[in-house]
Amino acid sequence: MENNVIVVTSGKGGVGKTTTTANIGTGLAKLGRKVCLIDTDIGLRNLDVVMGLENRIIYHLVDVIEGNCRMKQALIRDKRHPGLYLMPAAQTRDKSAISPGQMVKVIEQIKDQFDYVILDCPAGIEQGFQNAIAGAKRAIVVTTPEVSAIRDADRIIGLLEANGFSQMDLIINRLRPEMVRRGDMMSSDDVADILGIPLLGIIPDDESVVVATNQGDPLAGGSSPAGIAFSNVVGRIEGQEIPFLNFEKSISFFSRVTGIFHKA
Template sequence: MSEVIVITSGKGGVGKTTTSANVGTGLAKLNKKVVLIDTDIGLRNLDVVMGLENRIVYNLVDVVEGNCRPKQAMIKDKRYDTLYLLPSAQTRDKTSVTPEQMKKLTDELRDEFDYIILDCPAGIEQGFKNAIAGADRALVVTTPEVSAIRDADRIIGILEANEMKRTDLIVNRIRMDMVKKGEMMSIDDVLDILAINLIGAVPDDENIVISTNQGEPLVGNNTLAGQAYMNICRRIVGEEVPLLDLSAGNGFFSKIANIFKKNQ
């Protein structure tokens, strides 16, 4: 049975595209057949995070307008055979696609893929409406900041009003050192306010910047963020995985341990 998952946040810059790339790649690592769809028309980014920007021929708007078949527009990932990207159009705007067209497309793709992951644009306008139209479930990404949580609350309300079957939360860019000092809201604080199910928390990790620079999602590798994203993927496929201890890796001894791990 296939599932259409939209990754959304309301606020921009909280890590939707990074999360989409890592969740999509992680699910492919778990031997699932996955297609990532960048629905941010006009501001294409997922291709760059995936390192596939040089292979684009056709895009989402071409598919929707019937200029090509979905198969022709989908780019196969560099590393995983079961992972595909359907890139967005850079020179068009959000009105080029309607929610009905998006729903039709995602329903067509269900025949061939286990997971259809939609990277949603920021905001609550047309682009957002397009992205949520065909989705079975939503992953709302937020960071432990007042503005991001406020927007997440609004998004959760809109998703409820649109009868989204399931909505889970990802708390991104958490810094346990600051939480310990009381200078950042904890995961529990965020959950207390938003009152929805947590599917994972991802630490603020400089390895994310490095992986984005290289165009290779870090999910599943030996970094804290890589582990956190892998755990999210395993929870998506239905495994019971305990929450990662995000404060690990900050101490002196674990840093030394990491040096040895890297050399292996």
């Protein structure tokens, strides 16, 4: 399959790369796809914790690259979802432990065994980022509707373009519809217009994401607003046409009238 290697990146830290990776992986596995998630954040691994698989790590990505174990030994199978695997990052090493060339080799080895390989990219644009994007030609850029995150996302998109990425899609995370309605937060359309890449998903700010992370069980496919939004993202990755959830525009006449007075 072409373009089945996807890197999830953002530039800025803390906007939800790891949460997005975990949920997209879980969602695809729930649809019966065979998915490998790779945590490339060496030294600051977190995908294992968000996935609830932190107690099952024996070998990691750097072990595979250094030849301390076979690929299969490092892949953790998620027992809750058949077909979902995680390759954790090393925690006691740093980004210079691997090179982009080695990363490409690892991905070449496994990409034919999976329907999707999804890479969780570290924050920043230094070596960790270079390692993470080396083996991919398709990216999901995660941002929040804030000036700082959008600026970093724009820089990342420029770098991805320069690295020959053929497909880049945007996920806007932590959108707060009531703030958008008040005119105190940029809408998803505003952000998508500014960044100029196709919109893949809008994830509302949702407390259940925190609960899911506490429990180590990604909520994709659940009934919470963020769970539904992530399921829609997964559907779109699979090529389905799914309309975007309409958080922002459901303004009743009453709130429109009261809104006038709020703004005045």
